[in-house]
Amino acid sequence: MPKPSQIVGIDIGTTKVCALVVRVCDDEPLEVLGLGLATSRGVQRGVITDLDAATEAVASALDKAERLSGYHINSALLGIAGGHITCSQARGSINLPNGGEIGPGEMQRVLTAAREAELPVQREILHVLPRQYVVDGNGGVQDPTGMSGYQLDVDTHVVTAHVGAVQNALKVLSRVGLQADELVLQPLASAHAVLSAAERDLGVVLIDIGGGTTDVAIFIEDAPWHTSVLPLGGNTITNDLAIVLGIPTETAERLKVDVADAAPVPAAVSSALPGTGNSIKVENFEDGGYKTVSRELVHEVTSSRLSEILSMVLAEIRRSGYDDMLPAGAVLTGGGAQLRGATERATAVLGMPVRIGHPVDTTGLSEAVQSPAFATSVGLPIWRARSLTRSSRLRRNPSSRKDPSGRLAGWLREFLP
Numbered sequence: 001m002p003k004p005s006q007i008v009g010i011d012i013g014t015t016k017v018c019a020l021v022v023r024v025c026d027d028e029p030l031e032v033l034g035l036g037l038a039t040s041r042g043v044q045r046g047v048i049t050d051l052d053a054a055t056e057a058v059a060s061a062l063d064k065a066e067r068l069s070g071y072h073i074n075s076a077l078l079g080i081a082g083g084h085i086t087c088s089q090a091r092g093s094i095n096l097p098n099g100g101e102i103g104p105g106e107m108q109r110v111l112t113a114a115r116e117a118e119l120p121v122q123r124e125i126l127h128v129l130p131r132q133y134v135v136d137g138n139g140g141v142q143d144p145t146g147m148s149g150y151q152l153d154v155d156t157h158v159v160t161a162h163v164g165a166v167q168n169a170l171k172v173l174s175r176v177g178l179q180a181d182e183l184v185l186q187p188l189a190s191a192h193a194v195l196s197a198a199e200r201d202l203g204v205v206l207i208d209i210g211g212g213t214t215d216v217a218i219f220i221e222d223a224p225w226h227t228s229v230l231p232l233g234g235n236t237i238t239n240d241l242a243i244v245l246g247i248p249t250e251t252a253e254r255l256k257v258d259v260a261d262a263a264p265v266p267a268a269v270s271s272a273l274p275g276t277g278n279s280i281k282v283e284n285f286e287d288g289g290y291k292t293v294s295r296e297l298v299h300e301v302t303s304s305r306l307s308e309i310l311s312m313v314l315a316e317i318r319r320s321g322y323d324d325m326l327p328a329g330a331v332l333t334g335g336g337a338q339l340r341g342a343t344e345r346a347t348a349v350l351g352m353p354v355r356i357g358h359p360v361d362t363t364g365l366s367e368a369v370q371s372p373a374f375a376t377s378v379g380l381p382i383w384r385a386r387s388l389t390r391s392s393r394l395r396r397n398p399s400s401r402k403d404p405s406g407r408l409a410g411w412l413r414e415f416l417p
């Protein structure tokens with residue numbers, strides 16, 4: 001009987017901080033043991049800009065998660081994002097003396113070689129993710145363990161982050177008394193929560209529209225081939241509404257959630273806000289004051305900004321060079337994906353099939369995390385569980401237990417996704 005293990009993930013988003021304690025047991029659904037939510041502070045476009053404010057928000061989420069789960073939390077996985085993230089491809093190559101057999105040591109050596117092929121200045125390598133192995137020139141190998149040959153190559157997807165941004169995120173964790181098990185690029189975590197294995201295998205793009213960022217991750221042959229973080233999100237639409245209509249941000253947010261529709265042909269919905277026909281009455285700046293805004297203008301502002309964000313995503317997909325390798329289309333997730341008409345607008349802009357991605361089924365406190373806004377939070381523990389399974393061979397190799405940085409609680413940071 002496999003032993004269930006507990007995993008804690010912390011997603012420090014631009015609008016919310018979520019600490020999730022889950023129990024993972026083999027192929028069973030995640031059991032949510034504790035959920036702590038706090039309004040995010042000190043984070044702009046996915047990057048920590050105020051250590052004190054961010055620490056307070058994380059401490060509050062952590063406290064709630066501990067009280068709900070009954071666990072004392074010492075370490076957690078941390079989701080990371082922001083415009084400072086870059087990705088590239090790197091190849092690692094090693095010789096196998098006398099046509100030797102490929103084992104854990106060789107797998108580790110070839111990943112180290114790929115890692116060392118890219119040593120960017122002032123950047124921290126977050127992930128070195130194998131896309132395919134090549135044994136004596138024969139590519140397309142997913143797992144070469146046990147194969148024999150003279151040369152082993154690996155093609156990897158390398159994700160790097162700005163050192164300062166990483167250090168600030170780790171500082172916040174350490175200030176709330178936690179060690180980082182692993183830093184995980186947020187869209188990679190989201191992808192594991194909302195994409196099916198078939199989609200990841202066939203070719204799909206994940207688009208996580210958060211508050212301050214829109215994350216993009218392209219999966220082909222069950223591996224990430226391209227990742228990117230764009231510095232615009234759902235809050236950009238709210239800000240546009242506030243500026244164009246001359247109303248407070250809170251009113252603009254409510255208008256966006258209750259009334260706005262980004263579809264090319266908006267559906268007729270009865271609004272929760274008062275007003276008739278094309279006019280909607282919304283709260284204005286002064287206490288008790290109201291302002292009448294045009295439904296048409298709300299539609300125009302919302303759809304043009306969402307179209308712009310999606311056009312940037314499309315440009316990113318084209319830049320990757322994989323635009324004709326995505327038969328499974330696009331999956332929209334993140335809180336911003338809940339915008340009315342987002343699917344229709346995305347289908348029109350991207351020119352591919354689009355669906356909304358909700359996190360996979362969970363048990364326990366499951367209802368709370370079923371919204372697309374929790375894709376990253378739910379994805380973090382799934383990412384960890386899958387990493388541990390994939391790396392069970394490396395675990396048997398004592399040399400992989402080194403943690404030269406000494407910062408991470410996890411033993412396998414160097415070589416794992």
Ligand SMILES: Nc1ncnc2c1ncn2[C@@H]1O[C@H](COP(=O)(O)OP(=O)(O)OP(=O)(O)O)[C@@H](O)[C@H]1O
Pocket residue numbers: 012013014015016017040045046081209210211212213214233234235236238253256257334335336337338339340372373374
């Ligand atoms: N029903 C809704 N309709 C439209 N937008 C919504 C809805 N619910 C939430 N949002 C928007 O989703 C955004 C927040 O999404 P999410 O919680 O995924 O962001 P985050 O993880 O905090 O931020 P980020 O990932 O960008 O750092 C906000 O802009 C919010 O207005």
Ligand SMILES: [Mg+2]
Pocket residue numbers: 013014186210211334376
């Ligand atoms: Mg997010």
